[in-house]
Amino acid sequence: MTQVTSLARSSDRATALSQLLELRPALQASNWWQELREQAAARVQEMAIPSSRDEDWRFTDLSPLLQVEFQATSARTEAIEPSSIPEAAQSCLVFVNGTFAPQLSSVEMPEGVSIASLSQSNSEHLQPYLGRQQGADEVFTSLNTASFTDAAVVQIARNAIVETPIHLVFISHTSSQAIVQPRALVVAEANSSVAIVEEYLGFGEDVYFTNAVTEIWLEANARIDHTRIQRENSAAFHIGKTAVSQDRDSHYACRAVNLGAKLSRHNLEVYQTGSQTETVMDGLTIARDNQLSDTHSILALTQPYGTSSQIHKCIVDDRAHAVFNGKVFVPKAAQKTNANQVNRNLLLSPKARVDTKPQLEIVADDVRCTHGATVGQLEADEVFYLQSRGIDAATARRLLTTAFAYEIIDRISIPSVRETLGGLISP
Amino acid sequence: MIQENSEVILTVRDLTANVDGTQILKGLNLEIKAGEIHAIMGPNGSGKSTFSKVLAGHPDYEVTGGEVIFQGQNLLELEPEERSRSGVFLAFQYPLEIPGVSNLDFLRVAFNAKRKAQGLEELDAFDFDEMVREKLDVVKMDDRFLSRSVNEGFSGGEKKRNEILQMAILEPTLAILDETDSGLDIDALKIVAGGVNQLASPQNATLLITHYQRLLNYIVPDFVHVMAAGRILRTGDKELAHELEAKGYDWVLEEAGVGV
Incomplete structure (x- = not known):
């Protein structure tokens, strides 16, 4: 009996996923992009919405996602005032429901920066980057790759030191029950430096589902200072991927702030592809009412002399639930690695809950790695x-x-x- | 300074209090008038620190009997913050570190809470800043302490000086210093004592709680009380402190018929 039930459930979850896939708009794209889409779509057809039996989704139950009948989305730009960052007033790229909104954007980019929407740019040279990160096979990443129709593309030229921050805004503004799939690609060429603010905003009170993917490539000695802010509306689902590759001597810092959505998941994955990289992954989650806010991070330090530090903090009130799972891999090749990870949680109400799992997997023997988690209340x-x-x-x-x-x-x-x-x- | 006809600031009558169900204060009596400096001395476990916490209103300490009248009002009915705003100040034995809250912001919020309670206009950041800088001199503190988080990474002496700085800003009517001298080297002790002396006036009063007579060389008390077993057993002048230093506490306890 049990088996029949679970089979039935998993087929429900497969059906729900293929229904989401069917909502993807048709696209007139270049061959390589079309091919990327179809490969991803083929993968999705073999998959299902994960259940809490999947180790990666143990604490985050996606059943509420199955209960919504999602619709395709369309662009709407009326009555929107995206939050503005004065420092990035001239370098702001706004997407509404996954589509570039030129009238809300302002792209007088500083020298050395090329910024565009994928649908408007000559895309051939992006082929080695788009959809090529490790972990691209993951179910929601695949769904996004199969479905997105436009992307924010930021390229920083070799040696360009960009003083002006770049603001990427992804707005969900839908009438009801839409799925929105924003996509961003950032390529920092060798020795370049830039600050990026990636922001997700939700308007209205309707339920919708943002399934976002951002890929970031740092070439040798590049620096990216990345701030990611999630402020979806309080009925929304948000599943977001940040996939980062770091070539040698590069520096990547992420500050991820999770405030919105009824159910949210941030997958932050950093893969080292050269030695002596520096990685900072700081996070702040504030969950109130009956929000569920989940952060899963992976840091794969596969080369020698890497340094990383991570502080993730959760403030959980009311009946809210926060999840933190942070994996750090230090295989044999990653000698002289120095990795620190801390998760601190503050529970403000007796019904608040946090599940935390810092994980350090070390095979290399000449390393310095620390990790830990604390859960507490305000000290009387x-x-x-x-x-x-x-x-x-x-x-x-x-x-x-x-x-x-x-x-x-x-x-x-x-x-x-x-x-x-x-x-x-x-x- | 003992003055004729000066106002009674604090009256404690038959005060009893429990911590975790154990009685610590067992009928404490004390009267403090404006202008006076009192010292309470006593062995470990005598209830000195409990008394200071009870006066400040710590929630872990349960008052089971007696009364505490502060300037005509029943102190025990007030919340800790109301006690502070009405003029009671406790310098903590172990000041807490509060990461993320700058010392300057903390001082301003505290100062303005009192101003507001008094019906006075709150000081803006600019005016407050100016006022604080003048007060820094009382405890010879560098202004870089203002931008740091409250007590975070401060040395023991710096924490105690920061307590006295808070006292200088809040200008209490009754300042209670709980073991403010313990753990201080002689230079820090002189600075802290100098600050306390500078702030003492005919209108306010100071209650020193200490283990060591040494502090009383720098802050000269008008009254010295010996506390043991939850009560004040003996009261004298500053000479009593010297006697205690020379002879210990046992004779006081014996004379009072309290088992050691």
């Missing part, structure tokens, strides 16, 4: 200390909670982004 003594200075208990708790979050926000390099996030997290 800290609250009392503030009260004893005349600060009321509610303000004291707010101050301490905000301070907990600021450790991550302070690491974001763009002042106006820090300020905006500061305003969003202090109620």
